[in-house]
Amino acid sequence: MNRREPKKRATIRDVALRAGVSISTVSRVINHKDSSQMRDATRERVIDAMAALDYTPVKAARDLRRRRTHVMALLVPDISNPFFSLLARGVEAAGFKVGYSTLICDTNNSRDEERQYMSVLLRQNVDGVILVPVGRPDRASLDRLERSNIPVVTADRRVAGIPHVEADNAGGSRDLATCLVGLGYQRIAYLGGPQEVSTAEDRLQGFLEGLAAGGAAPPAVRRGDFTYDSGVSLGTEILRDRRLDAVVAGNDLMAIGVLHAAIAAGRRVPEDLGVAGFDDIQWAALARPRLTTVRVPFLEIGRSAARVLVARIQSYDGAVEPTRLPVSLVIGDSTCAQAKTRSGRPERARKRGDRSSKGSSGA
Amino acid sequence: MNRREPKKRATIRDVALRAGVSISTVSRVINHKDSSQMRDATRERVIDAMAALDYTPVKAARDLRRRRTHVMALLVPDISNPFFSLLARGVEAAGFKVGYSTLICDTNNSRDEERQYMSVLLRQNVDGVILVPVGRPDRASLDRLERSNIPVVTADRRVAGIPHVEADNAGGSRDLATCLVGLGYQRIAYLGGPQEVSTAEDRLQGFLEGLAAGGAAPPAVRRGDFTYDSGVSLGTEILRDRRLDAVVAGNDLMAIGVLHAAIAAGRRVPEDLGVAGFDDIQWAALARPRLTTVRVPFLEIGRSAARVLVARIQSYDGAVEPTRLPVSLVIGDSTCAQAKTRSGRPERARKRGDRSSKGSSGA
DNA sequence: CTGAAAGCGCTAACAG
DNA sequence: CTGTTAGCGCTTTCAG
Numbered sequence A, B: 001m002n003r004r005e006p007k008k009r010a011t012i013r014d015v016a017l018r019a020g021v022s023i024s025t026v027s028r029v030i031n032h033k034d035s036s037q038m039r040d041a042t043r044e045r046v047i048d049a050m051a052a053l054d055y056t057p058v059k060a061a062r063d064l065r066r067r068r069t070h071v072m073a074l075l076v077p078d079i080s081n082p083f084f085s086l087l088a089r090g091v092e093a094a095g096f097k098v099g100y101s102t103l104i105c106d107t108n109n110s111r112d113e114e115r116q117y118m119s120v121l122l123r124q125n126v127d128g129v130i131l132v133p134v135g136r137p138d139r140a141s142l143d144r145l146e147r148s149n150i151p152v153v154t155a156d157r158r159v160a161g162i163p164h165v166e167a168d169n170a171g172g173s174r175d176l177a178t179c180l181v182g183l184g185y186q187r188i189a190y191l192g193g194p195q196e197v198s199t200a201e202d203r204l205q206g207f208l209e210g211l212a213a214g215g216a217a218p219p220a221v222r223r224g225d226f227t228y229d230s231g232v233s234l235g236t237e238i239l240r241d242r243r244l245d246a247v248v249a250g251n252d253l254m255a256i257g258v259l260h261a262a263i264a265a266g267r268r269v270p271e272d273l274g275v276a277g278f279d280d281i282q283w284a285a286l287a288r289p290r291l292t293t294v295r296v297p298f299l300e301i302g303r304s305a306a307r308v309l310v311a312r313i314q315s316y317d318g319a320v321e322p323t324r325l326p327v328s329l330v331i332g333d334s335t336c337a338q339a340k341t342r343s344g345r346p347e348r349a350r351k352r353g354d355r356s357s358k359g360s361s362g363a
Numbered sequence C: 001c002t003g004a005a006a007g008c009g010c011t012a013a014c015a016g
Numbered sequence D: 001c002t003g004t005t006a007g008c009g010c011t012t013t014c015a016g
Helices: A011-019 A024-031 A041-053 A059-066 A080-099 A111-124 A140-148 A169-183 A198-215 A230-237 A252-264 A280-286 A298-314 B012-019 B025-029 B042-054 B057-064 B082-097 B111-124 B139-147 B170-183 B196-213 B228-238 B252-264 B282-286 B296-314
Strands: A071-076 A101-106 A128-131 A154-155 A164-167 A186-190 A218-221 A246-248 A275-276 A293-295 A323-326 A329-333 A349-351 B071-076 B103-108 B126-129 B152-155 B165-167 B186-192 B218-221 B247-251 B274-276 B293-295 B323-325 B328-330 B350-353
Touching: A011 A024, A011 A041, A024 A041, A024 A198, A024 B323, A041 A218, A059 B057, A059 B071, A071 A080, A080 A101, A080 A298, A080 B103, A101 A169, A101 B082, A101 B103, A111 A128, A111 A140, A111 B126, A140 A154, A154 A298, A164 A169, A164 A198, A164 A298, A164 A329, A169 A198, A169 A246, A169 A275, A169 A329, A169 B282, A186 A198, A186 A230, A218 A230, A230 A246, A246 A252, A252 A275, A252 A280, A275 B111, A280 B282, A323 B196, B025 B042, B071 B082, B071 B111, B082 B103, B082 B296, B103 B111, B103 B196, B111 B126, B126 B296, B139 B152, B152 B170, B152 B296, B165 B170, B165 B196, B165 B296, B170 B196, B170 B293, B170 B323, B186 B196, B186 B228, B218 B228, B218 B274, B218 B323, B228 B247, B228 B252, B247 B252, B252 B274, B296 B323
Parallel strands: A071 A101, A071 A128, A128 A154, A154 A164, A164 A323, A186 A218, A186 A246, A246 A275, A329 A349, B071 B103, B071 B126, B126 B152, B152 B165, B165 B323, B186 B218, B186 B247, B247 B274, B328 B350
Antiparallel strands: A293 A329, B293 B328
């Protein structure tokens, strides 16, 4: 066994020859087909031959025959953002479990790159696509996929006419509002995300509902773009109104921006000002004071999206109902623990600290 | 054009038929082969036909013929850690540019899952593998890949006998040490990472060298596992020595742990205690005070690794020399700006703040 | 400049 | 229970 460099790869033929069976028998063993009613001796001989030859089936050949690549694509705006990378892990893990590989594509927050990817993916012959759209996605590309019988599922954000998996953003926001009102906050400002993102809208709506239900006055509303920087600048601006006793942001990144803006403006958090976010990203655990927020199960969203997609791949016509995953309140130190005027008992709330800040370093 | 559901996909045959040419001609157009010496009219007819039929080549068929999948795999310990996701972006982007797709595999910080993936990838017929090893990787799996002519490149961490792309960890650490000594710090503790990770060792060695060169006493050294939690606990422990005037950690996560431990212990940073890390992860930007650290170009490491891998794929025998990318000091507020005893001028240093904390939210 | 023909390695009827 | 056979869709000599 010391042939020189190239050493050609063994094929199914070689295995068949060596095991003294036909290639179909080998194929059956590989695919666990009828292998139950195969003589044990035969199967074993085949398995031995495969091992001896270090045989690995050529995926391209199988794909060609089965007309299915068992590859799905995940398009995310920015894989280096922790929600998306968690989501990606979920997708990958759930897909892997059912024999699917995941092609992760970073659309770099650009509608244009998103569009490009969609057509590249067509060429890659992926079996399906999980999309976290950047704003409103390109209809034509979407239709092109649909026409090619490549199912699409969106995750985290909704797009009209496409099955989706998302969190209960409105519900979480409502609970958060209720909780804050319960804690006695009265003059609240809300910093929402971009209007074209369903998630941002849901959170805003839920918050308004929650306040209304609690009998609180409607908040001052501003819109940012979900970045830390926009949290800082909007926060700085809105905090000029010194009567405000709380600022709630549409996501954690903006909330932390507000936090820093507040501190820079000489406000003490939470004594002078309550701050809350949404997402419960890992990063937030490193900021002080710890943020009151709503935990979104990104990993689970990913898993779920993968399952829904695979279901659609396997029977493309089956209508799949949208999935909405529950979220949970996380009370941090950025809001007063005790009520300011009357006492409130937030439901479904969880105290911070029962999660360790994980993450072994790469470097 | 209103056929019912299935609508079979057009093949190269259909295109040929419609364009009134042979399939080889179509193939030539697809692959831009000889297409320079093809009659323009012919080519155009083919292109039109392709468009009219909405033709997309079947990748499996091409792969089968060309015996190359144009897919590479990236194995990372934890994709939700920002350095790895940045690295992944780099790989993906650079690969994409040269026609490669990237299969991102999350080994979940487990040697075992890493091993499993390696054999799965064989079955996936990836053309090459970029590995960020979890500790010391499984030799057998590595050899198996090698035997199958699947080149492997490691990124960020070294493994004996395998081409790698990494940052200049020792150099950065040396510079950091020099800088701290220049700022007047004298009694320094060092919290390193796991011994089996080359990166951790390089950083420690570099730091020792830097201190020695600066004429400072060797530091107290402890070892953590690169997590935030280990930073907190080791920090708490080591800070019992109240003579310490600085703690340097092998990465940012641990450094932030130390930061929090110091604050909890009533030390003011940087007045009472200087703290520094390594990596310059995005998260760090959200912690206060801002960390003094060393910026590691993870995106570039990824890009570079992809390029090296593709080079190896294309000519498997070519010996590729290791790549070491430069790093740069980032001076934050966790160390005193002005020298404590004498003045020092750190070289290659960059003041914080010239990077915006990017990241649009997913939620 | 273009076409005909031979497979790449594998799966899936269909026969025994 | 196992073998024979016909392609999957494409690239690539080799002839014109």
